[in-house]
Amino acid sequence: xxxxxxxxxxxxxxQKAEAVSLVRETGSASQVARDxxxxxxxxxxxxxxxxxxxxxxxxGALTTEEREELRRLRRENRILQKERDFLKKAAAFFAxxxxxxxx
Numbered sequence: 001x002x003x004x005x006x007x008x009x010x011x012x013x014x015q016k017a018e019a020v021s022l023v024r025e026t027g028s029a030s031q032v033a034r035d036x037x038x039x040x041x042x043x044x045x046x047x048x049x050x051x052x053x054x055x056x057x058x059x060g061a062l063t064t065e066e067r068e069e070l071r072r073l074r075r076e077n078r079i080l081q082k083e084r085d086f087l088k089k090a091a092a093f094f095a096x097x098x099x100x101x102x103x
Contacts (some may be wrong), residue, residue, distance in 0.1 A: 019043055020050045 009046045015036075023043065033040040051057040053064050062070065080083075 016046045017050070020047050023047050 019032055019036050020043075022035075023029045024047075026032060029043050029047065030040050032038075033043045038042070039041065049064060052061045055063075068100070
């Protein structure tokens with residue numbers, strides 16, 4: 001028996017916006033999902049994200065732009081932490097070397 005798991009697809013912002021617009025026009029996420037060959041869950045998430053980006057979502061929800069910035073800052077923070085840890089180890093190594101040569 002073969003796995004029927006489908007390969008993950010990418011959709012452009014324009015494709016997502018079109019699908020969201022159709023959901024809003026028709027009021028039927030299930031029909032639009034069938035028409036676009038999507039899962040209804042994914043489509044509902046696109047609608048939810050669009051509402052947040054339009055500042056019509058729940059209070060305090062992050063917009064797509066804010067989520068991307070947060071992701072970028074977290075990645076940058078991880079890199080800086082690794083660099084800091086490396087420099088701490090290097091400083092300790094050279095301090096130890098310096099102690100040996102001054103004896």
